[in-house]
Amino acid sequence: MAPHIHRRLRHDVVLRRLAVLRVEPLSPHMRRVTFGGPELRGFHSAAPDDHVKLFFPNRDGELVLPALGPNGAEFPAGREPSSMRDYTPRRHDAARGELVIDFVLHGDGPASNWAMQAAPGQRLGAGGPRGSHVIAGDFDRYVLMGDETALPAIGRWLEELPAGARATALVETPEAADRQALSSRGEVEIRWLARDGAEHGELLERALHELPAIAGDTFYWIAAESRRARAMRQWLDQRGVPKDWIKATGYWQAMEDEETD
Ligand SMILES: Cc1cc2nc3c(=O)[nH]c(=O)nc-3n(C[C@H](O)[C@H](O)[C@H](O)COP(=O)(O)OP(=O)(O)OC[C@H]3O[C@@H](n4cnc5c(N)ncnc54)[C@H](O)[C@@H]3O)c2cc1C
Structure with a gap:
């Protein structure tokens, strides 16, 4: 490895x-x-x-x-x-x-x-x-995922990918009209997941669970509401993804009385 x-x-x-x-x-x-x-x-x-x-x-x-x-x-x-x-x-x-x-x-x-x-x-x-936490550039694939607060980092990451790097971006937005045009020199697949009026739910989680496996090493970068980011990290941990191949960060915190799932 x-x-x-x-x-x-x-x-x-x-x-x-x-x-x-x-x-x-x-x-x-x-x-x-x-x-x-x-x-x-x-x-x-x-x-x-x-x-x-x-x-x-x-x-x-x-x-x-x-x-x-x-x-x-x-x-x-x-x-x-x-x-x-x-x-x-x-x-x-x-x-x-x-x-x-x-x-x-x-x-x-x-x-x-x-x-x-x-x-x-x-x-x-x-x-x-x-x-700055500079992630190794030699993974076979980067999975970059998060809600709209993560979109600036994901957009920048895709723009800064070198030619030939592979990335899958999973981006949850409030509505379909919140999509942005993102450019990259890498081989990039972007999936937009619109909540369309629903609360912060399971869209990212489901997309992560259904992600097809690829041969080689994948780095997972996740940023979303704190509880969701933690739960997605745990899911990857439980599947044996090495800790060093995951960075999951809470970008905001729903108040106790706010539903996020
Ligand atoms: C490392 C890092 C980088 C970030 N980068 C960005 C960025 O580039 N752009 C960006 O927009 N945000 C970014 N965020 C998230 C941003 O810091 C938070 O959303 C922040 O709480 C917004 O502050 P506020 O004053 O608007 O709301 P707050 O006063 O913090 O919160 C007020 C209320 O709004 C709720 N709330 C806060 N954020 C959200 C949200 N996104 N969606 C729904 N409800 C929310 C809270 O639960 C609370 O009830 C980043 C966070 C981190 C940790």
Whole structure:
């Protein structure tokens, strides 16, 4: 069995103030925001599932960012701190000085609400990425699967695949109109699974269970609501997939009283 060496990279944590350059609707539930500004200089993202911490204006409309000191991040006293949420650097163009982030419009929450009203000239804080998990490039196939919050990472992963690499993407979206055109140099099969008004259910799980086996080694990357991501990892574990061939991450958490299955 080939060892498939993954690499973990650490980066110095930098906190930046970024300016919104453009806002584009991508689909009914996804909005693309392109950021720029002088503080983007030096930004680096080495893996498609990297994340940055975005800081949103507080209820007074102010960005209140932490200071990075010897004891970690500390917010100034006496002011409501900015809410922070994790987002994927969907595309970074160092030459143009642009960073693209795709926001899911899921309903109420500081990040989703901000994305609904985002407009050129506004500012956000962005911290990181503080590290990158670079997955070995020598698997025979990559299965990349997740709900709409995973779509930025999956889209970037497919775009960055080298020619000849094989990938199957399973993407669950709120509705069929949330499909995106994704490009790749690899040999890629994309299956779109639209919930079409149903709650987060079993679409991804069923697609995973029914995935035809192929000869060779497969790496599984999964991102979805936390309980679902955990359950899919367990299912793969129980089928004897080596732990190192699975990365399953909860990208958001349904509240206790919210049904996800
Ligand atoms: C590593 C990483 C990368 C991520 N990358 C992206 C990305 O590129 N784009 C992106 O849109 N999201 C991404 N996410 C997910 C995003 O961080 C969460 O969805 C986040 O909770 C949104 O914050 P909020 O302020 O809008 O809602 P919150 O204040 O966190 O939550 C408010 C309510 O909304 C619910 N909720 C939160 N997210 C969702 C959702 N997606 N669908 C349905 N209900 C939800 C919560 O259960 C809660 O009830 C990523 C998460 C991680 C961990």
